Each structure stands twice: as structure tokens, then as C-alpha cells.
Amino acid sequence: MTTLEMSAKPAVPVRTPRVNLKQEGERFALVGAWLLLIVTFGILMPDSFLSWRNFSTMFGSQAVLVVLTLGIIIPLTSGDFDLSGASTLTMSSMLIGVLNARDGWGLAPTLIIALASGLVIGAVNAFFVLYFRIHSLIVTLGVGTFVNGLILWISKSQTISGVSMSLVEWVIINRLFGIPLAFFYALLLAAVIWYVLEYTIAGRRLLFVGRGREVSRLNGINVDRVRAVSFIVSGLIAALAGVFYAGMTGSADPLSGLNLLLPAFAAAFLGATTISPGRFNAFGAVISVYFLVTGITGLTMLGADAYVQNLFYGGALVIAVALSQLVRNRQPQEFS
Amino acid sequence: MRQILFTSLLAATATLLAAQPGAADPMSDAKAIVAEHETMPVFTPPGEAFDAKACMAGKKVLSIPISMTIPFNVELQKGMAQAAKEVGFTYTTWDNQLKVDQWIQGVSQAISQKYDALDIAGGLNPEVLGPQLAEARAAGLKISTTHLYDVTQEQFKGVDYSAKVDFSGAGKLLAAWAYVKTGGKPNVLIIGSSDVLPSIPFVQSIQSELKALCPQCKQKHLDVPVSEWATKIQPGVQSALLADPTINYILPIYDSMSQFVVPALRITGSEGAVKIASFNGTPFVLDMVRENHVQMDIGESLGWAGYAAVDNIMRMMCGLPSAAKLNVPLLIFDERNIKTAGIPANFNDGYGDAHLEGFRKLWKLK
Numbered sequence: 001m002t003t004l005e006m007s008a009k010p011a012v013p014v015r016t017p018r019v020n021l022k023q024e025g026e027r028f029a030l031v032g033a034w035l036l037l038i039v040t041f042g043i044l045m046p047d048s049f050l051s052w053r054n055f056s057t058m059f060g061s062q063a064v065l066v067v068l069t070l071g072i073i074i075p076l077t078s079g080d081f082d083l084s085g086a087s088t089l090t091m092s093s094m095l096i097g098v099l100n101a102r103d104g105w106g107l108a109p110t111l112i113i114a115l116a117s118g119l120v121i122g123a124v125n126a127f128f129v130l131y132f133r134i135h136s137l138i139v140t141l142g143v144g145t146f147v148n149g150l151i152l153w154i155s156k157s158q159t160i161s162g163v164s165m166s167l168v169e170w171v172i173i174n175r176l177f178g179i180p181l182a183f184f185y186a187l188l189l190a191a192v193i194w195y196v197l198e199y200t201i202a203g204r205r206l207l208f209v210g211r212g213r214e215v216s217r218l219n220g221i222n223v224d225r226v227r228a229v230s231f232i233v234s235g236l237i238a239a240l241a242g243v244f245y246a247g248m249t250g251s252a253d254p255l256s257g258l259n260l261l262l263p264a265f266a267a268a269f270l271g272a273t274t275i276s277p278g279r280f281n282a283f284g285a286v287i288s289v290y291f292l293v294t295g296i297t298g299l300t301m302l303g304a305d306a307y308v309q310n311l312f313y314g315g316a317l318v319i320a321v322a323l324s325q326l327v328r329n330r331q332p333q334e335f336s
Numbered sequence: 337m338r339q340i341l342f343t344s345l346l347a348a349t350a351t352l353l354a355a356q357p358g359a360a361d362p363m364s365d366a367k368a369i370v371a372e373h374e375t376m377p378v379f380t381p382p383g384e385a386f387d388a389k390a391c392m393a394g395k396k397v398l399s400i401p402i403s404m405t406i407p408f409n410v411e412l413q414k415g416m417a418q419a420a421k422e423v424g425f426t427y428t429t430w431d432n433q434l435k436v437d438q439w440i441q442g443v444s445q446a447i448s449q450k451y452d453a454l455d456i457a458g459g460l461n462p463e464v465l466g467p468q469l470a471e472a473r474a475a476g477l478k479i480s481t482t483h484l485y486d487v488t489q490e491q492f493k494g495v496d497y498s499a500k501v502d503f504s505g506a507g508k509l510l511a512a513w514a515y516v517k518t519g520g521k522p523n524v525l526i527i528g529s530s531d532v533l534p535s536i537p538f539v540q541s542i543q544s545e546l547k548a549l550c551p552q553c554k555q556k557h558l559d560v561p562v563s564e565w566a567t568k569i570q571p572g573v574q575s576a577l578l579a580d581p582t583i584n585y586i587l588p589i590y591d592s593m594s595q596f597v598v599p600a601l602r603i604t605g606s607e608g609a610v611k612i613a614s615f616n617g618t619p620f621v622l623d624m625v626r627e628n629h630v631q632m633d634i635g636e637s638l639g640w641a642g643y644a645a646v647d648n649i650m651r652m653m654c655g656l657p658s659a660a661k662l663n664v665p666l667l668i669f670d671e672r673n674i675k676t677a678g679i680p681a682n683f684n685d686g687y688g689d690a691h692l693e694g695f696r697k698l699w700k701l702k
Contacts, residue, residue, distance in 0.1 A: 045579070048578050048579045049578075051578065053578060053604065053605070054578045056603075057574050057578060057603050057604050058574075060603045061570060061571060061574060061599070061600070061603050102680070152405055156407070157404075157405045157406065157407050157410065158407050158619065158620065159407075159592065159595060159618070159620040160620060161595070161620040161621070161623045161624050161627070161629075162623055162627060162680075168602070172599060172602050172603060173602060180603060248599045249595050249596065249598065249599050250595075250598060250599070250629070251595045251620060251624075253566075253592075253595060254405075255405075255566075256565065256566030256595075256596075257566065258566075259563070259564070259566040259567050260566070260567065263567060293571065296571055297571060297574070297575050297578075300571060300572050300575035300576070301575040301576075301578060301579040303579075305559060306558075306559055306560050306561065306564065306568055306572070309568065
């Protein structure tokens with residue numbers, strides 16, 4: 001009979017997980033910079049900047065940009081660009097303007113059509129990218145421009161006001177803790193995207209496809225299906241952003257929503273330097289939008305001219321990404 | 337003796353005060369400016385009558401608007417085309433989508449197709465087309481601008497005639513309106529776009545009129561380039577309202593800016609307390625007046641503007657002096673008369689049609 005002596009101590013010593021300060025510093029650098037901005041403007045304008053009214057205004061007013069950014073990070077995660085996002089947003093809000101405000105449709109069928117338009121645009125993007133094997137940059141640019149033409153056509157180049165006040169109330173007027181509900185919708189969407197990407201098989205597949213399409217294919221992932229779904233979901237979320245945009249302004253304008261494309265990409269790339277550095281992530285995108293808007297709000301309240309906002313916006317983006325690269329010893333960036 | 341001296345001093349002071357312009361009764365002055373624009377427009381001839389049909393026989397005019405994706409330009413061009421049709425000369429609109437290469441093509445087309453006049457319309461700055469316009473001029477074309485310059489501005493030297501707009505008058509009217517509606521205590525946020533040529537005198541006229549009416553009143557100017565209206569106006573207005581909660585009036589100089597001002601008021605909880613008044617008479621903003629989101633919008637009939645623009649082009653072609661300004665009256669739309677603008681509102685209803693009869697007579701068509 002053999003006796004097996006079990007040591008009380010494990011053969012391999014258990015290493016308590018160490019906090020990698022450099023890594024953690026990188027993860028939360030943007031959050032720190034955001035807090036620093038708040039403190040700086042708070043010292044300069046304690047009464048106006050630090051008021052809850054100011055914060056609730058900042059949170060509420062950027063919800064559309066947050067949702068659009070969340071939409072475009074889905075295909076960015078799978079390695080594709082969706083440059084038609086802002087066009088989808090504008091089409092969705094214009095459909096609400098045309099159907100609800102101009103033609104008198106009820107809100108429910110109008111919203112279904114508006115959201116469906118996003119699904120259709122996403123599906124068209126997916127078809128051309130995947131069937132014809134064309135780069136997403138080209139297809140989504142072309143489809144976006146085509147959609148812009150459709151928007152001008154259906155709107156007769158007119159801005160349409162008079163969108164149902166019920167939508168306006170559920171987006172911007174009704175509040176929780178003094179903050180318009182649009183902010184909470186955006187936050188909820190960010191939480192859902194974060195959960196899906198981190199904890200579901202579908203989300204992990206999306207990440208794998210973004211990291212390496214060939215490797216994913218060899219591992220049995222249906223890469224085309226994953227990419228198609230990412231385009232369709234992106235279209236749907238952009239259309240949702242359009243619903244919020246119509247609710248925010250109470251009107252639909254054939255051009256102005258298109259201006260949100262670059263800020264959304266800026267926020268997506270800035271967001272990829274925080275929380276999960278090197279990866280497009282939902283809460284990183286949310287934080288980057290609010291970091292940028294905090295700076296712009298503070299500068300405007302101090303009376304800075306419009307061009308200073310551009311200096312801040314562009315400068316903050318480049319400097320944040322550059323600092324993040326320094327921390328990472330200037331490794332080549334591979335966003336996915 | 338002391339009594340006489342005191343009385344004389346008092347009388348002299350009163351005389352001096354009365355002699356100062358604007359110091360008499362600012363409220364009456366402001367109300368007079370407002371009242372002038374509350375009545376239905378009447379036609380006043382912009383110059384001497386002439387036989388337009390005879391003078392324009394066989395003539396061809398090509399107009400390049402800044403962009404035909406802007407409803408304002410579409411309606412202005414419709415008005416111009418209708419006026420040209422009545423007179424009976426060839427009028428062509430060069431359709432484009434805010435692209436420099438398309439504008440250049442338009443000028444080339446006018447030269448190669450042997451047009452007699454080239455009109456640069458609806459906000460397009462002729463300086464952008466300097467070399468092309470010089471070429472057109474060398475080829476014998478007359479060049480005009482429509483609805484670009486303020487009456488106080490000098491035209492570009494490459495242009496022959498300009499149908500200038502009374503933006504400064506609209507600015508004075510906006511300032512007077514804010515002064516009257518706040519009971520003489522305006523704290524105003526003006527939103528301008530310095531990249532649009534007439535914006536600078538427009539904003540200056542609001543600022544100087546407010547200063548004249550109420551030297552101690554506060555005013556602030558938010559300058560947002562056109563391409564950034566969608567992303568900068570709302571946060572700019574929000575920040576201004578949060579930094580100074582006593583702001584009680586917002587004056588976006590172009591009414592399409594209002595769609596980004598209203599959400600800022602809603603988010604900051606200022607809707608109702610802070611009012612909006614603007615200029616242009618764009619239909620969706622007139623709808624916003626009807627729905628009580630905007631208090632007042634100064635409108636100009638674009639059908640009328642089209643006829644007035646063609647009138648000035650024909651004066652250029654016929655060797656008559658240029659009209660001092662585009663013959664378009666400014667009309668106030670507020671809750672009292674907004675329904676006359678149509679439901680939904682459009683660019684032409686509510687102004688009457690005095691211009692049709694007036695111009696026909698002026699051009700000796702009847």
C-alpha cells in the first residue's frame with residue numbers, strides 16, 4: 001500500500017494577481033483627464049460649471065452622438081468601417097419627419113419604418129461588401145452618399161418640423177435625476193454592447209473575426225455571417241440614433257445629421273485608448289464623448305471662440321492616442 | 337438768481353438730452369421699428385419704369401445659385417424663372433450641389449452658350465469664381481449677384497450689379513423686437529456665422545441697435561460657421577445659458593439655426609422663459625412659430641424676391657441704374673398672423689401679391 005502524502009502547500013506557489021500600474025494607468029488615463037478637466041473648469045467657474053444643471057445638460061445633449069458611436073464600433077470591432085452611419089441616422093430621422101410630421105402617420109408605425117430603414121441599409125452594405133468582396137470603406141461611402149440623395153429626394157431638400165411631442169418627451173423632456181432619458185437609453189445600449197462583446201459567444205466571435213479573419217475561418221467561424229450581422233446591427237443602432245435625433249430636435253433636417261460622422265469616429269478611436277486599450281469598446285466610447293463635450297462646454301462657458309473647440313477636439317484626440325502609444329512603447333496599433 | 341440759474345440749467349440739460357438721437361424714448365423708437373414691419377407689404381418701385389420686353393428681346397441669362405439642395409435657393413430660382421417667363425427672355429438655372437467645380441462649369445457653359453448675363457445667386461460669393469468671372473466678362477457677359485451683399489457692403493470688383501438685401505434693417509428689427517418683448521430689459525444671445533458674407537454687418541446692426549436702445553443691457557455673440565451649425569449651436573447655446581441664466585432672448589440671425597436652439601432650451605429647462613426671434617421666413621421655422629417654439633420670424637417672400645432680382649438684372653442689361661436694394665419688404669410673422677403663412681407654411685403665402693401687379697406695371701407689360 002502506498003501512501004500518498006499530500007503537501008499542505010501547493011507545488012507551484014499561487015501568485016496573487018498583481019496590479020499592473022502601467023496597464024491600469026493606461027486604462028483609466030482618459031477618465032483621469034476627464035476628471036482633471038472637470039476640476040479645472042470647476043475651479044474657474046464654480047457656480048455655473050459645477051451645477052447639476054450643467055452636467056445633466058451635457059449628459060442629455062450628447063446621447064445621439066453616443067448611440068451613433070456605439071453603432072459604428074460594432075463593424076469596427078469586426079474590422080470593417082461603416083461610413084454610412086450618419087446617413088442612416090439622417091434617413092431614419094427624415095423618415096420620422098416625413099411620415100409622422102408631414103404625412104400624419106402614428107408614432108409606432110413610423111418608428112418601425114425608421115428602424116427598418118437602418119436594417120435595410122446595413123443589409124445592403126453587407127451584401128456589397130461580402131458578395132462582391134469590396135472593401136467596406138468604399139461600399140459604405142457609396143451607400144451613404146446614395147442614401148444622402150434619397151434623403152434629399154424624400155424631403156424635397158426641406159427641413160420638416162412638428163415631430164410628435166410624445167417622441168420629444170420620451171427623449172429629451174422626461175427626466176430621471178434631472179437628466180433627459182436619452183442619456184439612459186444610450187447608457188443602457190452601451191451596457192448591452194459591453195455585455196454581448198465580453199460575455200457572449202456571438203460577441204467573442206465578432207472580436208476573433210476582427211483580430212484575424214483567416215484564423216477565425218479556420219476555427220469554424222462563419223466569418224461572412226458575423227460581418228453581415230455587424231453591418232446590420234450597426235445600421236439598426238444608427239437608425240435608433242436617428243430616432244433620438246428627431247426626438248432631440250423635434251424636427252428632421254436633410255443635412256445636419258451628416259456632420260456627426262467624424263465626431264463619432266473620433267469618439268470611437270479615442271474610446272479605444274481607454275477601459276480596454278487597443279480595442280473598440282462601448283464604455284470607452286461613452287467616456288470619450290463626455291470627455292470631449294466637457295472640454296468644449298467648459299471652453300464655451302469661458303467664452304472661447306468656435307475655432308477653439310476645433311483645436312480642443314482635434315488636439316485632444318491626437319494627444320490622447322499619442323500618449324496611449326507612449327505608454328504602450330509605441331507598438332503598432334491594431335484596433336479591432 | 338439761484339432759482340433762475342437752476343431752471344436754466346435744467347432746461348439746457350433737457351434740450352441736450354432731447355437732441356441726442358435714440359435717447360428720447362427708446363421703447364417708442366423700438367415699437368415704431370416693429371410696427372413698420374407688421375403691416376401687409378405694399379409695392380414701391382425700385383427705380384424708373386422701362387419697356388422690359390423690348391429691351392430683353394433675344395437675351396439669355398444664366399443664374400448659378402450656391403446650391404439647389406437649399407430650399408431657399410430653389411424657391412428664389414422659381415420666382416426668378418417665373419418673372420423671366422413673364423417678360424419673355426431665356427432664363428436658365430445652373431443646378432448644382434454646393435460644389436466649386438459645378439459652379440466653374442456653369443460659368444464655362446454661360447460663355448460657350450453665348451449667354452448675355454451671368455447671375456451669381458443666393459449666397460454664393462463671386463470672389464470664389466474670380467478668374468472665371470473675369471473670363472466671362474472678357475467674353476462680353478454682364479455679371480450680377482442676387483441676395484448676397486448687405487446694403488452696407490461694397491460689391492466685388494468683378495461684378496457689375498448687385499441686388500443687395502437689407503440685412504442691416506432685419507438686424508435692427510430683431511434688436512427692437514427683443515427690446516420690446518422683454519419690456520426694455522433684453523439680455524440677448526446673438527448667433528451669427530461670420531463665414532457667410534453678410535453676417536458681419538447683420539450681427540453688427542443687432543449689436544449697435546441694442547446698444548442704442550439700451551446701453552447697459554447685456555449681449556453676447558456666438559459665432560458658428562455654417563458647416564458646424566449641427567454640432568456647435570446646441571452646445572454653444574447650452575453653455576451660454578448655463579453661464580448666464582439671465583439670458584432672456586436668443587436671436588439666431590438665420591432662422592434655420594433655430595432647430596438647434598430649441599433642443600438647447602429644452603435640455604437646459606429654459607423653454608418658455610427664453611424666447612427666439614429670427615430672420616428668413618423658412619417654412620419649417622414658420623411652422624415652429626405656429627407651434628409656439630419660436631416667437632417671431634422675419635419673412636421675405638421669395639416669389640417677390642425673384643421678381644425683384646430679375647428687375648435688377650434687367651436694369652443691368654438695359655443700361656439703367658442699379659436698384660439701391662433688393663425690392664423685398666420684410667414682414668413679421670408671429671402668433672397673430674402665422675396662419676396666413678400656410679399650414680404647413682411655405683415661402684410665399686402671407687405676403688400678398690402686390691409685387692405681381694407692381695412689377696408688371698414697372699416693366700410696361702400692361
